[in-house]
Amino acid sequence: MRRTLRGSLVALSVSALFLTACSGGSSDGASGSQDEATKPGEKVELNFWAWAPEMDKTVEVWNESHPDIHVTVNKQDGGDPAVTKLLTATKAGSGAPDLMQAEYQALPTMVAAGALADIKGDLSGEAQGHFADGVWNAVTLGTDAVYAVPQDAAPLMFFYRSDVFDKLKIKVPTTWDEYAQAARTIHKADKKKYLGTFSANDAGLFAGLTQQNGASWWGIDGDAWSVNIDSDASRKVAQYWGGLVEEGVIDNTPMYTPGWNSALNKGTQVGWVSAVWAPGVLAGNAADTKGKWKVAPMPQWTSGANVSGSWGGSSTAVTSQSKHKAAAAEFAEWLNTSADGVKALATISNVYPADQKNTAAALTEPPAFFKDQPDFYEVAAKVAGTTAPFTYGPNTNVAYSAFNDAFGKAAQSKSAAAFTQALTTMQTQTVEDLKSSGFTTK
Amino acid sequence: MSTSTREKPSIVGSGILVVGAIYCLVPVVWVFMASSKSPSDLFSTFTYAPGGSLFDNIAELTDYRDGLFWRWMLNTGLYAGVGAALSTLVSAMAGYAMAKYRFRGRTAIFNILLAGVLVPGVVLAVPQYLLFAKLGMTNTYWSVLLPSLISPYGIYLARIYVSAAVPDEVIEAARTDGARDARVFRSVVMPMMVPGLVTIFLFQFVAIWNNFLLPYVMLGDDRLFPVTVGLSSLLNQGAQQPALYSVVVTGALLSILPLLALFLLLQRFWQVDLAAGAVKS
Numbered sequence: 001m002r003r004t005l006r007g008s009l010v011a012l013s014v015s016a017l018f019l020t021a022c023s024g025g026s027s028d029g030a031s032g033s034q035d036e037a038t039k040p041g042e043k044v045e046l047n048f049w050a051w052a053p054e055m056d057k058t059v060e061v062w063n064e065s066h067p068d069i070h071v072t073v074n075k076q077d078g079g080d081p082a083v084t085k086l087l088t089a090t091k092a093g094s095g096a097p098d099l100m101q102a103e104y105q106a107l108p109t110m111v112a113a114g115a116l117a118d119i120k121g122d123l124s125g126e127a128q129g130h131f132a133d134g135v136w137n138a139v140t141l142g143t144d145a146v147y148a149v150p151q152d153a154a155p156l157m158f159f160y161r162s163d164v165f166d167k168l169k170i171k172v173p174t175t176w177d178e179y180a181q182a183a184r185t186i187h188k189a190d191k192k193k194y195l196g197t198f199s200a201n202d203a204g205l206f207a208g209l210t211q212q213n214g215a216s217w218w219g220i221d222g223d224a225w226s227v228n229i230d231s232d233a234s235r236k237v238a239q240y241w242g243g244l245v246e247e248g249v250i251d252n253t254p255m256y257t258p259g260w261n262s263a264l265n266k267g268t269q270v271g272w273v274s275a276v277w278a279p280g281v282l283a284g285n286a287a288d289t290k291g292k293w294k295v296a297p298m299p300q301w302t303s304g305a306n307v308s309g310s311w312g313g314s315s316t317a318v319t320s321q322s323k324h325k326a327a328a329a330e331f332a333e334w335l336n337t338s339a340d341g342v343k344a345l346a347t348i349s350n351v352y353p354a355d356q357k358n359t360a361a362a363l364t365e366p367p368a369f370f371k372d373q374p375d376f377y378e379v380a381a382k383v384a385g386t387t388a389p390f391t392y393g394p395n396t397n398v399a400y401s402a403f404n405d406a407f408g409k410a411a412q413s414k415s416a417a418a419f420t421q422a423l424t425t426m427q428t429q430t431v432e433d434l435k436s437s438g439f440t441t442k
Numbered sequence: 443m444s445t446s447t448r449e450k451p452s453i454v455g456s457g458i459l460v461v462g463a464i465y466c467l468v469p470v471v472w473v474f475m476a477s478s479k480s481p482s483d484l485f486s487t488f489t490y491a492p493g494g495s496l497f498d499n500i501a502e503l504t505d506y507r508d509g510l511f512w513r514w515m516l517n518t519g520l521y522a523g524v525g526a527a528l529s530t531l532v533s534a535m536a537g538y539a540m541a542k543y544r545f546r547g548r549t550a551i552f553n554i555l556l557a558g559v560l561v562p563g564v565v566l567a568v569p570q571y572l573l574f575a576k577l578g579m580t581n582t583y584w585s586v587l588l589p590s591l592i593s594p595y596g597i598y599l600a601r602i603y604v605s606a607a608v609p610d611e612v613i614e615a616a617r618t619d620g621a622r623d624a625r626v627f628r629s630v631v632m633p634m635m636v637p638g639l640v641t642i643f644l645f646q647f648v649a650i651w652n653n654f655l656l657p658y659v660m661l662g663d664d665r666l667f668p669v670t671v672g673l674s675s676l677l678n679q680g681a682q683q684p685a686l687y688s689v690v691v692t693g694a695l696l697s698i699l700p701l702l703a704l705f706l707l708l709q710r711f712w713q714v715d716l717a718a719g720a721v722k723s
Contacts, residue, residue: 077678092575258485
């Protein structure tokens with residue numbers, strides 16, 4: 001999600017090099033290799049690329065109780081760099097780990113490159129029952145295969161400074177109209193304050209916002225991909241945020257920049273539409289505002305509705321290069337569905353598990369940064385069940401960088417018309433890339 | 443330094459130098475100041491005002507994954523130290539051979555070498571990755587060490603230096619006294635090349651110390667990371683974690699200190715080398 005300019009340049013040049021370097025190579029990495037037979041009593045060694053914090057300590061819990069299968073965590077950079085690395089290793093034919101923490105949005109890309117194994121046959125029949133349908137759909141891509149086990153969910157919620165809301169006597173918005181009204185009131189009372197920002201460097205959040213309104217940017221029908229970025233549902237969302245930016249009541253500073261961090265800490269950004277993992281970011285960036293934040297479900301497009309989107313979230317996938325796929329799948333299922341695994345994920349690695357059966361028991365205390373809101377995880381659990389279905393595509397990264405360019409200009413120009421225009425640009429670039437990469441489109 | 447009559451320094455010339463010096467020093471000053479600030483002060487107080495949290499930052503950096511940062515420093519020391527030492531040896535041998543031995547294809551090899559000097563190492567990182575993947579050697583210390591051993595620029599410098607600083611007569615004299623090739627190289631040529639070798643060592647040491655792309659592409663295990671890749675991984679924690687800016691800045695400061703020390707220590711040799719080059723032509 002967050003990347004420095006240098007990071008993206010490196011990623012860009014690396015992937016460009018990979019493309020040129022690999023285009024001549026054979027792609028035998030994807031061909032199904034059989035599990036290496038292990039003698040009874042022999043220890044299986046698995047490698048796990050992950051970036052969730054303290055994942056090595058979470059995995060210790062498994063290693064202590066499973067002497068036959070030992071998992072070693074290799075910590076990775078979050079987001080795209082690890083994906084690029086895995087795709088390169090897949091092309092090169094060696095160097096991939098057995099297990100990989102993969103963002104939902106990256107799964108179609110990895111599956112299309114033959115980097116992941118179908119582990120349907122290695123999972124027990126009970127795995128699916130642990131997850132919301134929308135989340136399970138993200139790891140099957142709507143096919144009969146299962147490419148990963150959902151690890152953490154990231155439902156969108158509305159975070160706000162309750163002290164500011166109390167002082168201005170604003171009710172917590174339940175619809176986007178009320179949100180706009182609250183944004184106006186706050187900005188009117190103090191010209192320096194904003195209820196939020198439209199960030200042109202976080203396509204994931206914008207995708208989640210359109211997801212809430214029923215958009216799904218890609219679709220798959222047999223072998224053919226369709227792209228629906230420029231849909232009515234997305235247009236409505238773009239129009240809405242463009243309007244607020246044009247009016248000047250919502251800021252246009254990108255998120256995760258030093259300026260935004262200090263605005264949170266100084267209290268000039270008093271709200272944030274973000275995902276369930278926001279407390280960690282707020283605690284790191286806005287330590288001075290501890291205890292002043294509260295969380296509420298997302299504002300809705302229709303009054304009384306109850307829908308959310310998601311921003312981020314990841315799964316545990318088994319790679320096609322793994323020589324111990326069954327053991328790897330067993331670990332992935334344990335980590336994400338067993339009471340011990342889910343508890344370790346939630347309390348040691350501090351992620352919000354996608355599992356719906358054991359999570360409530362694991363998360364009884366609110367995050368320290370929200371200590372005055374004891375029902376934090378109850379709100380989260382309620383929202384997590386209402387995530388609208390959404391399909392990512394095999395070139396999500398292309399669409400996301402098109403978003404950065406097109407919406408970056410739109411946000412600078414502060415015109416609502418430019419926002420909807422940017423959607424059209426994204427649509428065109430994404431479709432063109434799909435076609436030129438050789439995918440069947442319709 | 444200059445032995446000619448003292449001239450009045452040109453205002454334009456000095457001005458350009460001062461601007462250049464400021465341009466180079468301001469970022470270093472920024473790193474020093476920023477690493478002494480607490481995370482909440484980092485972007486909110488005056489940029490060049492020092493803070494009082496340097497040791498807190500170092501402690502926090504040390505706490506990160508049980509002191510992984512210091513392991514990165516040791517790794518970088520290993521990659522740069524061993525890599526530069528071996529690379530210097532290889533350069534010295536190759537440069538000596540190319541300067542003093544006549545063999546078939548010498549000019550061709552030298553021309554290829556010159557072409558190699560022009561190819562930036564960054565371009566080679568991915569092909570090298572693919573080669574190492576074929577051997578199953580990615581994600582090991584070797585995958586970063588081995589590619590650092592061959593430095594076309596180092597070999598080129600060594601060749602130039604040997605032709606200028608080691609007279610044929612000395613080698614012939616050694617041979618007449620019954621020394622074999624290895625002995626000639628070790629006991630006669632190497633000592634005469636010391637200033638040149640220090641230069642090559644420093645160049646290569648700094649190049650490996652600062653190298654980002656090669657280890658970034660080769661390594662998947664963060665216990666093998668050098669400090670450059672490690673620090674960048676601290677910034678790319680994924681969206682769910684705040685970027686650890688102040689810790690990263692502190693790490694950057696600590697990572698340049700050994701380089702500063704090395705330069706101060708080896709500066710004497712470096713100056714000798716510059717002077718030597720100036721007289722010899």
